[in-house]
Amino acid sequence: MRVAVVPGPGQSGLLRPLGADGSPAGPPVEVPDLVAAVAEYEQKGSTRWVWPSAASCYQVLRRAGVRVARCHDVLLADALLRGRDAGIGVEPTGPRDALALLRDAAAAGAAAGAGADPGLRDTGLRDTGLQDTLFEPALAGAPAPPDPSATLDALIDVHADQLRRIAADEHPARFGLLVNAESAGALVAAEMTAAGLPWRPEVHDALLTELLGPRPTLPGQRPARLADLAGQIAAAFGVPDDRGSRGPRDPRLAMNPDSPTQVLQALAADGIRLPSTRLAVLRDVDHPAIAPLLEYKELARLHSAFGWAWLDTWVRGGRFRPEYLVGGVVSGRWASRGGGALQIPRLLRQAVVADPGWVLVAADAAQLEPRVLAALAGDRAFAAAAAAGDLYAELAVAFGGDRAKAKIAMLSAMYGGAGGEAGQLLAVLRQRFPAAAGYVEAAARAGEEGRVVRSVLGRTCPPPSAGWRALTEEAADPDTERDPGAGRASRARGRFTRNFVVQASAADWALVMLVSLRAGLAKISSVNGTSRLRPAGRPASDDAGSGQPNRLASPELVFFQHDEVIVHCQAEQADAVAAVVSQAADEASRLVFGPTRVAFPLSTAVVACYADAK
DNA sequence: ACCCCCTGCGCG
DNA sequence: AAAGCGCGCAGGGGGT
Incomplete structure (x- = not known):
């Protein structure tokens, strides 16, 4: 059953049950305690919560210890539908004012939620904090929430319109799966933020001290090792160090290694002219x-x-x-905000350590993108190679037994690379695996011609900009001088759409895997009798020492990075979690690609420290 | 003082 | 030997 929900003043909320087509199936109900009302529905049975945005609505529920199984995130669904309709030249339909209202409501909810920073709290129990007034703007300048009753009406209108548009899709089942998975992804994102990735500051600090020297006492000061190296660099150029200690310095002579301009000038003075200071250029x-x-x-x-x-x-x-920003990348991959979460250097994985008595189950989809291409293209020879554990080793047969060449050929096909020997290797690929090569080449042609392409579940790439159209259409006119920029822009878009079909379909698979995994993990916790009211984001060691021996904590998803996930769980649950991970991969393959002989293996490691995962 | 763009590099 | 796709973030450097 679907239930529309919007928060009201204080702890209250407004609910309204919906029929299968999204029309109201009863009158609106005002509840004094929204958290309690949602928890009650969840215990009764399967409810799909229809709300403006999980990012805004779910974080407060989550912090109160309430987990919901399913939702329909109207703003995420709108982004998917608008992307699709823009691609086929359909003007935005549906109630635009209503959508604007929902955006305002979501922004107000997000601002209120941000006011109660989970990182600064050691418990999620809602009866311990005054700041849990659900949606009162907690930050100065935060937008005021719109009228709940008007918001609920808008929500119901927009949602019903979305259900119609999903049903009207070329592939309604797959596109509907995408909308549901995207919505569930937003639940995972909120839960992962609440749980947090276990991080040992003392390990991190020791690493920094070992490599850089002791932490500087003054802000802006270089650590000892960096200061030493800066001195060596300056000396090698025969100029003063930019942070030399005595007297006023002449900035024209200073040597700051952080400045590409200064490095290039210093090298040029010694007769070495370089196009940039990139690692690859400097190395030689x-x-x-x-x-x-x-x-x-x-x-x-x-x-x-x-x-x-x-x-x-x-x-x-x-x-x-x-x-985490669900759908933050055009391809459907997640982006993140704050802390560079998806670019953590591998070195620092040493600081990611499970709590005492707990482990990390880290799973990584092996060679995901070429396998996705194999399944997408339905290339029999290629799919046969992708049935095996090492795809590139299987492909190597076509390249004189050279695995490295097979890999370059694949990457070139998926990214549009054409330099060096890539051309020859692509010719081999085209000959041996015509359907796979043809699939990405058709996508590239579509992009070059200004059309859009879609992922396997129907996420659509953005149409070209007006500037791109002007540039490329001008070039097609025989009366005008040919602009070399037009060809470049056209090919660049071809590379983008070529890659989009693979990257976005891989993101589809990973998203479905993630939400299947979430559902599987929930079953583990209920089997073990875990209380679903265990406060989120509370260090598990607190539970271990809390004198409640009958309680087993829930396994928690704590990290998701494009094609890998980490679950943090008690050591005795590791085997069950690993099994659920494997089932999730199988389920994702079946749901996204249907029957296929392509395998999507995961390499799964049970470790105390993330650095030991592979 | 702030804003914006560029460069460079981390991750997949 | 790197390039070819997608991101976020820090610092430099120029603008206002």
Whole structure:
């Protein structure tokens, strides 16, 4: 059953049950305690909550210890539908004013939720905090929530319109799956933020100290190792160090290794002219400053992006809690906000350590994108290769037994690379695996011609910009001078759409895998009799020492990065979690691709420390 | 003082 | 030997 829900003043809320077509199936109900009302529905049976945005509505429920199984996220569904309709030239339909109202409601809810920062609280029990007034703007300048009754009406209108448009899709079952998975993904995202990734600040700090020297006492000061290297670099160029200690310095002579301009100028003064200071360019240069410069750049990056400042800002109570942006990337991959959550250097995986008595179950989809292409294209020869554990090793047969060549050929096909030997290798690929090569080449042609392409579940890539159209249409006119930029723009879009069909379909698979995994994990916890009211985001060690021996905590999803997931669970649950992970991969393959002989293997590791996962 | 764009590099 | 796709973030450097 679907139930529309919007928060009201204080702890209250407004509910209204809906029929299968989204029309109201009863009068609106005002409940004084929304959290309690939602929890009661969840215990009774399967409810799909229809709300403006899980990112805004669910975080408060989550912090009160309430977990919901299913929802329909109207703003995420709108983004998917609008993307589809823009691609086929359909003007936006449906109630636009109503959508604007829902956006305002979501923004107000998000602002109120942000006011009660989970990172600063050690418990999620709602009766312990005054700040749990559900949707009162907690931040100065936060938008005021619109009238709940008007919001509920708008919600119901927009949702019913969305159900009609989903049903009208070319592939309604697959597109409906995408909308449901995207919505469930928003539940996972909120839960992962609440749970947090276990992070040991003392391990992180020790790593920084070992590599950079002790933490500087003054802000803006270089750590000892960086200062030393900066001195070596300056000396190699025969100029003063930019932070030399005595007297006023002449900035024209200063040497700041963080400045690409200054590095290029200093090298040019020694007769070496380079196009950039990228690692790949510098690596082959013969100059005494290069070795310390390369070391400096590597360590400076660690210091500026994931140094002590990062640790102070993002880690609280042994947890790193980034905000995940579901569907934040055009391809449907997630983005993140805060702390560079999806770009954590592999080195720092050492700081990701399970709580005592707990483990991390880390699972990584192996060679996901080429396998997705195999399943998408239905290429028999390619699918046969993708039935095996090492796809590239199977493909190598076609490339004289050279696995590396097979890999370059695949990557070139998926990314549109054409340099070096890629051309020859692509020709081999085209000959041996015509359907697979044809699939990405058709996508590239569509992009070059300004059309859109869709993922397997129906996520649509953005149409070209007006600027792109102007540029490329002008070039097609025989009376005008040919602009070389037009060809470049056209090919660039071809590479984008070529990659989109693969990356976005891989994101479909990963999203469905993730939400299947979430459902499976919920069953583990109920089998073990776990209370569903265990406060979210509370260090598990607190539970272990709480003198309640009959309680087993729930396994928690704590990280998701495009094609890998981490579950944090008690050690005795590791086998059950690993089995559920494997089932989730099978289920995703079946739901997304139907019957296919392509395998989507996961490499799963049960470890105490993320760095040991592979 | 702030904003914006560029460069460079981390991840998939 | 790198390039070819998608991101977020820090610092430099120029603008206002």
